Amino acid sequence: MSIKILTLEDLNEFKSELLGDxxxxxxxxxxxxxxxxxxxxxxxxxxxxxxxxxxxxxxNGTLPYTKFGSVIYYNAHLINEILESNHIQGS
Incomplete structure (x- = not known):
């Protein structure tokens, strides 16, 4: 079994590779x-x-939903559509 000594350069190179990954x-x-x-x-x-x-x-019917048991679910796509359709352009 051979022992390999790590240098500061080895550690810095490893750090750079790890950060890049x-x-x-x-x-x-x-x-x-x-x-x-x-x-x-x-x-x-x-x-x-x-x-x-x-x-x-x-x-008031703004957000459609589905109730399953006692949990209420919303369709994420519909919420995004509602947000987009109500988008106001800034001046």
């Missing part, structure tokens, strides 16, 4: 498919609204 991984698009159905907590976070406001949007 991490940056490449972060720059690559993730293969994660977007969710089709999202829960109320995700919608509230997405829209920065309270639970009461979300309930009002359900009641």
């Amino acid at each position: 991490i940056q490449n991984l972060m720059a690559e698009p993730q293969n994660e498919k977007p969710k089709k159905w999202i829960k109320s907590s995700e919608v509230r976070k997405m829209l920065s609204i309270s639970a009461g406001t979300l309930q009002n949007l359900r009641i």
Whole structure:
């Protein structure tokens, strides 16, 4: 068994390669498919609204939803469409 001594240059080279690999991984698009159905907590976070406001949007028909058991789900694609259709151009 031979012993190999690491130098400061070896460590710096390793660090550079590792940082480069991490940056490449972060720059690559993730293969994660977007969710089709999202829960109320995700919608509230997405829209920065309270639970009461979300309930009002359900009641007045602004946001369509599906209820399965006691959990309410929203179609993420429809929420994005609603946001896009209500987009106001700045001057």
